[in-house]
Amino acid sequence: MPLLDIKNLTLEIDTGTQVIKALDKINLTVNSGEIRALVGESGSGKSLIVQAISGATPPNWTITADRMSWNGNNLLSMSEQQRRQILRKDIGVVFQHAIASLDPSVTLGEQLEESLPEQLIEGSWFWQRAQSRRKEVIRTVHKVGIKDHEQYLQAYPHQIPTDIGQKLMLAMALISQPKMLIADDPTRGMETTTKVQVLKLLSRLNQTRSLGILFVSHDLLAIASMSHSMTVLYCGQTVESGKMKQIRKRPLHPYTKALLDSAPSFSKDLPPKSLLPTLPGTIPTLQHLPIGCRLGPRCPRAQRACVNVPSVRKIHDHAYSCHFPLHREKV
Amino acid sequence: MTRILFRYFVLFTLTLLALCALSFSLIYLFPAEPVTTLTGITPQNLIQHEALINQYHLNSNILVQFGDYLSELFAGNWGVSLISGQPLSKEIMLALPATIELSACAMFIVVVIGIPLGCYSGLRAYSNADFTINSISVTLYSVPVFWLAVIFILTFSLQFGWLPLSGRVNLLFDIPHQTGFLFIDILLADNLDKSAALSDAFLHLILPTLSIALMSTASMIRITRRSIIDVLNKPFIIAAKSKGLSSRQIFVRHVLRNALLPILPLMAMQITTLITNAMIVETLFSWPGIGNWLIQAIYQRDYSALRMGMLAVSTLVVMITIAIDLFNRLIDPSREKFESVTI
Numbered sequence: 001m002p003l004l005d006i007k008n009l010t011l012e013i014d015t016g017t018q019v020i021k022a023l024d025k026i027n028l029t030v031n032s033g034e035i036r037a038l039v040g041e042s043g044s045g046k047s048l049i050v051q052a053i054s055g056a057t058p059p060n061w062t063i064t065a066d067r068m069s070w071n072g073n074n075l076l077s078m079s080e081q082q083r084r085q086i087l088r089k090d091i092g093v094v095f096q097h098a099i100a101s102l103d104p105s106v107t108l109g110e111q112l113e114e115s116l117p118e119q120l121i122e123g124s125w126f127w128q129r130a131q132s133r134r135k136e137v138i139r140t141v142h143k144v145g146i147k148d149h150e151q152y153l154q155a156y157p158h159q160i161p162t163d164i165g166q167k168l169m170l171a172m173a174l175i176s177q178p179k180m181l182i183a184d185d186p187t188r189g190m191e192t193t194t195k196v197q198v199l200k201l202l203s204r205l206n207q208t209r210s211l212g213i214l215f216v217s218h219d220l221l222a223i224a225s226m227s228h229s230m231t232v233l234y235c236g237q238t239v240e241s242g243k244m245k246q247i248r249k250r251p252l253h254p255y256t257k258a259l260l261d262s263a264p265s266f267s268k269d270l271p272p273k274s275l276l277p278t279l280p281g282t283i284p285t286l287q288h289l290p291i292g293c294r295l296g297p298r299c300p301r302a303q304r305a306c307v308n309v310p311s312v313r314k315i316h317d318h319a320y321s322c323h324f325p326l327h328r329e330k331v
Numbered sequence: 332m333t334r335i336l337f338r339y340f341v342l343f344t345l346t347l348l349a350l351c352a353l354s355f356s357l358i359y360l361f362p363a364e365p366v367t368t369l370t371g372i373t374p375q376n377l378i379q380h381e382a383l384i385n386q387y388h389l390n391s392n393i394l395v396q397f398g399d400y401l402s403e404l405f406a407g408n409w410g411v412s413l414i415s416g417q418p419l420s421k422e423i424m425l426a427l428p429a430t431i432e433l434s435a436c437a438m439f440i441v442v443v444i445g446i447p448l449g450c451y452s453g454l455r456a457y458s459n460a461d462f463t464i465n466s467i468s469v470t471l472y473s474v475p476v477f478w479l480a481v482i483f484i485l486t487f488s489l490q491f492g493w494l495p496l497s498g499r500v501n502l503l504f505d506i507p508h509q510t511g512f513l514f515i516d517i518l519l520a521d522n523l524d525k526s527a528a529l530s531d532a533f534l535h536l537i538l539p540t541l542s543i544a545l546m547s548t549a550s551m552i553r554i555t556r557r558s559i560i561d562v563l564n565k566p567f568i569i570a571a572k573s574k575g576l577s578s579r580q581i582f583v584r585h586v587l588r589n590a591l592l593p594i595l596p597l598m599a600m601q602i603t604t605l606i607t608n609a610m611i612v613e614t615l616f617s618w619p620g621i622g623n624w625l626i627q628a629i630y631q632r633d634y635s636a637l638r639m640g641m642l643a644v645s646t647l648v649v650m651i652t653i654a655i656d657l658f659n660r661l662i663d664p665s666r667e668k669f670e671s672v673t674i
Contacts, residue, residue, distance in 0.1 A: 054573035058564070059457075088575025101570035104665045105588045114584065115574050156664045172574070 002029040003180050003212045004053070007067040011045075011052055011236075013286075014060040020286050022048055023236045024294075027312065027319070030180060033210035035203070037223040037244070039259070040233030041283045046216045047096055048236075050184045053214075054093045055083050088117050092173030094183040098165035102157035108168055109153030112137045115172045136175065144171045145197050163190050170198065174205070180212040181205075187222060199226055220263045224248065232256045235283055235294040237309075242318035252318070252325040254301050255279070293323070301326075339657050346649050354642040355400050361634045365389060369400075371411035371419065371635035404642075413633045422624065422636070423643050428511025429499060430620035431647075434609045436536060437544040438602065445548040446591075449555025453590070454582070456560050464552060471549035476608045480542040480615045487538060497617035500532045539616045543608040547601050554597050558590040565589070592663050599655040603648050 011023035023045050030036045040046050052063050055075070068075045070086055087093070095101040103111060113133050122132040141149045144167045152164060160168070170186055183202070187195040203226045205211045217223055223230070224244065231241035232255065240253040251257040261277040270276075281298045290296050292307035299306065301324045310321040361368045366383050374380035384390055388399050403409075409419040452464040488496040499513055500506065504523065509516050517528045562568065563586065571581045610622020617623065621644060628636035 051569065054569070056569040056572035084575045084577065086575075087573055091573075093570070093573040095566060095570050095573075097566055100566040103567045103571070103585045103589065105592065105663070106584065107664075114576070114580075117575075158665050169570075 001072055002031045003071060004028070004030040004214070005067055005069045006053075006065060009049070009052065009063070009065040009068060011048055012062045012064075014062070016060075018287075021236065021289070022286055023052070024309070026233070026236075026238050027241065028214075028231055028238070030212045030214050032179065032212050033206065034229060035206055035213045035215055035227040037227035037230040038214060038216045038233060039218055039220060039223060039230060041218060043235070043283050043285070044233045045236040046218075046233060047184055049233075050093065050095070050182055050214075050216060053182060054087065054091070089119075089176060090179045092176060092178040092181045094166075094169045094173045094181070094186045096184045096188065098169040099157050099160075099162060101169060102165060104157050106156075107153065108155055108157065108160070109134075109137060112141070112153070112168070112172055112175060115175050117176050120175075120177065140171045140175045141168070144168075144174065144201065145194070146171070163194055166190065167198070177209075178211070180214065182214045182216070184216045185218075186215075187217070187219065195222065202226070220259065232259065235289065236286075237294050238312075238319075238321065239295070240318075240320040240322075242320075246318050250327070252315075252320040252327055253322045254299050254324075254326065255295050256320075257326060293321075335657070335660060339653055343649065343653050346653075347646060350642060350645050350649070351401060351404065352397065354638050355397050357634075357638045357641070358400075361638075363632075363634050367413065368634040368638065369410060371413045371416075371633075373413070409639045410635045412628075412636045414628075414631045414636075419636060419639045423621065423639060425508065425511060426619060426621040426624040427643060427647070429513070429618060430606065430609055430613065430622060432512050432514070433536070433539055433543070433613070433618060433620060434602070434605050436540045437547065437605055437609065440540060440544040441547045441551050441601065441605070442598075444544075445551030446555050446594075448548075449552040450559055450587070450590070452552065453556040453559025453563070454586075456556070456563075461556070465556070468549040468552040471545050472553070474546065476542060476546055477611050477615060479545065480539070480612050483538045483542055484615070494538050495531075495535050499535055499619060500528065501535075504528045504531065539609075539612050539618055542615075543605060543612050546608065547605050550604075551594075551598075551601065554594055555590065558594055559586060562586050562590045592659070592665075595655060595659040599652045602651050602655075606644070606648060 006026060006028040009023055009026040009028070010021065013020045013022050026045075026049060028036070028038070028049065038046055038049065051057060052061075053068075053075075057063060063076070065076060070090070073082075073086075075083060075086075102108065116133055116136055120136065121129050123129045137153065138149050141153065146152055146164060146167050152160060152168070157165065166186055166188070170183070173181055173183070181202070186202075187198055190198065199222060202211075202213060202215070206213055206226075213227075215223060215227055227244055229242065230244050230247050232239045232247075232253070234255050240247065240251065240256045247256060248260065251260055258277065258279045279298045279300075284290060284294070284297075293299070293302075293310055296302045296306045303324060305323045308323075310323045312319050312321045313325075358365050358369045366380065366387070366389060367373050369387055369389070370383055372379075372383065374383055387403075388396055407420055409423070411418050412422060415422070448464055448468075452461040455461045484496060487494045495501070500517075504517075504527075506513065506516050506520050506523070506528065509519050513532050514529065517523065517525060517532060520528075568581065568585060571585050576584070609620065610625065612618070613620040613622040614626050621640060625637065625640045625644075627633075628640060
């Protein structure tokens with residue numbers, strides 16, 4: 001059974017003047033011990049998915065889904081109390097803007113201690129518990145690659161550099177020893193060596209503790225090496241999902257192909273000084289979404305049928321939604 | 332730390348100096364003879380005139396005069412009242428505590444009622460409870476203070492006769508003046524039915540306090556509500572929710588402190604409004620405070636009293652403003668410690 005199973009997740013945002021369908025029938029599963037990459041351009045709704053799963057949604061959002069379950073329990077119908085328990089014990093979330101996601105008036109050490117669930121603290125007296133809490137915090141901070149814990153645990157969020165903030169967010173998510181980690185661009189803007197450290201840490205946790213990871217990023221190079229499966233998102237629609245290897249070898253959706261081609265290291269036989277292949281145009285804003293397949297206006301293979309939303313088709317566990325996929329001849 | 336304190340001290344001194352210069356310039360700006368406005372004594376003959384001019388160095392350079400003025404101020408010689416002939420320092424020391432007492436009680440009500448109500452309505456933003464609280468506070472905010480005070484007098488004193496009409500305490504109680512704060516004076520006094528005096532003083536306090544507190548409470552509710560709503564939309568609240576903290580934990584640990592920090596400087600501004608309103612209300616309730624005293628001085632063209640009253644009230648306001656700002660600086664971790672000091 002998958003850890004996280006989402007089917008046809010739709011998110012509508014009421015802006016007051018109109019209702020925007022920001023996410024349109026998203027399908028996503030994360031199995032235990034699997035690293036699932038969620039990729040897409042900025043504005044494709046990756047962070048919205050993260051926020052919808054973590055349950056902290058503004059009042060003007062409406063979330064509907066055919067299925068959104070954690071370990072077989074429906075996340076949408078359970079009480080707030082139960083959902084909070086699951087988030088506390090089983091799911092760790094790393095948000096995209098690390099510094100903004102830290103409370104500016106509380107020291108980082110306190111914020112870390114607060115994320116530590118009660119059952120992981122040893123001792124029965126309060127001083128023993130305080131000591132155990134502190135030990136656990138320092139251990140986790142070291143694990144994510146911050147050596148100077150004395151300095152940073154005392155600091156306030158505005159006093160630390162961004163990459164330390166990102167690592168602390170990661171520590172905060174990992175300290176509760178969750179079964180699944182949702183990481184929204186945890187390596188954003190890091191320099192390569194630090195990035196590699198973080199990625200190594202994540203894949204090690206995945207192997208040793210069979211931590212399921214939903215890795216949200218647009219950094220294809222980082223993801224390709226470590227993740228087992230991939231879901232490609234375009235403009236709030238799932239475009240293609242399947243095993244990483246299969247998708248890399250033979251993408252079925254024109255968008256996935258364009259995405260892979262635009263990363264130079266994936267296309268080996270690229271002659272020097274040649275133009276990098278890209279799709280024309282840019283991702284549309286949420287206010288001006290095209291009907292049907294949202295890639296339509298930019299798609300090289302688009303035809304009249306594309307004004308209807310394509311249904312999900314499957315070849316084994318490789319799912320795609322396209323009327324004219326790449327393995328069929330152009331009609 | 333010492334550096335911050337030093338900076339605030341410098342700011343305070345400079346502001347005071349500017350205020351002193353303003354009050355000094357009033358000596359020449361008032362439509363009376365400088366000797367009279369400075370000392371409060373109207374010279375009866377030329378010899379006395381000459382003597383006063385010599386005593387206060389009024390013939391020398393203006394800077395020397397100012398220096399002399401400052402040293403007299405700090406020595407406690409603030410001149411005498413033109414009308415009553417009493418030393419101004421004594422009169423101000425009698426009147427100022429009454430105003431402080433009134434404003435402090437009003438501020439207490441503002442904080443105790445305004446902040447919790449504001450938090451409640453911020454947390455339940457855009458619900459019916461929120462709309463109710465908000466519309467009541469907007470209505471109260473729009474009511475003029477002097478009108479409200481008169482309505483209070485009409486209703487509660489004249490119509491129902493529940494509360495006393497004017498003054499600080501019934502004249503039957505003979506309370507010796509010690510600190511100027513009535514409640515402390517009552518507790519210090521002997522040969523007095525203390526509980527009767529206290530309850531009487533309390534009854535006298537209710538109407539004037541309410542009439543100035545209501546408007547400030549209304550604005551405090553709205554400031555707090557806005558601040559809470561702003562904080563609730565911050566990403567770190569989303570992060571806290573995704574950590575699985577309960578709403579109570581989130582409110583106590585993350586919302587409250589971040590919402591109250593920006594309110595503090597606004598509170599300092601509220602205090603000045605409060606003191607201004609207190610001065611208006613004092614006149615209506617014949618409260619023997621500095622506002623009432625100043626208005627009397629204006630009626631009687633008591634120039635020396637006006638000059639010193641202005642200085643005393645503005646010093647009080649500057650002191651409170653700087654103290655609150657310093658306090659805010661000390662407890663707000665996100666403000667850079669060496670950022671320059673401003674009000």
